[in-house]
Amino acid sequence: MRAVVLRRPGAFDALRVERIPEPSPGPGESLIDITLTGVNFDDLERAAGVPPQPPLPTVLGVEAVGRRRADGRRVVALLRQGGGYAEVAAARDAYTVEVPAGIDDAQALGLFEQGVTAYGALSLAGRLRAGESVAVSAAAGGVGHLAVQLAIAAGAAPVIGLASTEAKRQFVTRLGVDVALDPADPELADRLRAASGGTGVDLFVDSVGGTVARAALAGLAPFGRLVCLGWRAPGPPDGDGATDPRTPAGVVAVTTAQLAQGSIGCAGFWMRHVVDNRALLCAIAERLFDLAARERVAVHVDRTVALHEVGLAHAAVATRATKGKVLIDVRREA
Ligand SMILES: NC(=O)c1ccc[n+]([C@@H]2O[C@H](COP(=O)([O-])OP(=O)(O)OC[C@H]3O[C@@H](n4cnc5c(N)ncnc54)[C@H](OP(=O)(O)O)[C@@H]3O)[C@@H](O)[C@H]2O)c1
Incomplete structure (x- = not known):
């Protein structure tokens, strides 16, 4: 063969x-x-x-x-x-x-593969409820374009899609997202809050990591959840300016204090489960x-x-x- x-x-x-x-x-x-x-x-x-x-x-x-x-x-x-x-x-x-x-x-x-991942991130890890706001990174991608459609089908509102080019943002808009954002926008956390009526996003499904995951955490509503299903983009150096070579590019550290003080949650999803x-x-x-x-x-x-x-x-x-x-x-x- x-x-x-x-x-x-x-x-x-x-x-x-x-x-x-x-x-x-x-x-x-x-x-x-x-x-x-x-x-x-x-x-x-x-x-x-x-x-x-x-x-x-x-x-x-x-x-x-x-x-x-x-x-x-x-x-x-x-x-x-x-x-x-x-x-x-x-x-x-x-x-x-x-x-x-x-x-x-x-x-x-x-x-x-990609649909089950999108569903698992939204529903199993994210515990999405109808009426909640949802944001998805790499929303034009294989997993992402299904995640935004599944969020809409589950009654999420508003649904926000992140995509890196105008053509991709038009694509996710045609899929039905309410707001399409550029993941490279330096004001991304503010844009997420504005797009979700000022309170922040209830559920953010992220496969990119780095600066996008940091903005997602900052842009969550009280009781909001970040679901991580992967990481891609290298983030800026942490702390004293050095990146830890043992940490894959794009992985973001979150402290329990951050979770408590924001009343936010973090979850992960791995298909194997x-x-x-x-x-x-x-x-x-x-x-x-x-x-x-x-x-x-x-x-x-x-x-x-x-x-x-x-x-x-x-x-x-x-x-x-x-x-x-x-x-x-x-x-x-x-
Ligand atoms: N946890 C699991 O079980 C599971 C299962 C399947 C897939 N995944 C993960 O889900 C993600 C999406 O997978 P996919 O197969 O559907 O791919 P994809 O979304 O079709 O392609 C990846 C997208 O990620 C964005 N991206 C951001 N930074 C990137 C970079 N440095 N290099 C390349 N792309 C970058 C790009 O969208 P923009 O240009 O719009 O930013 C790109 O189109 C991957 O991280 C994958 O590992 C996880």
């Missing part, structure tokens, strides 16, 4: 398609003939060598949609160990769900598929590339040039 194999972390153009044997399914696994896989930030980090690294060589790709070979059913799967950038994957049955008729492959794929709970994973997937069937949420496809174009697709996500989901059509050869 054809697959994108990572032999050595490095440049985007080092990702090449190779012919390798099909994987052999282990106990509790099934082969999937993949139609689409997608780019996630996880893949960029694995390709760049960010720890923890899987044993090399490895096939990248943490998600896939296609037909289960054993019964021909259309399924979508999370591949925590990779293997999605290929024509065939061995997927754990516990991390696989059937796709209902009426939900196409692109929607199913976009809703699974849903994935390891089969009943929860299925319940969230069912909810997301239902919302998609009722057109309350839709995956926006930024582009669909062939396997040999994966490096270009990674570069596009890394340079913040994409809106919504980047798909890989594994059957497309040209």
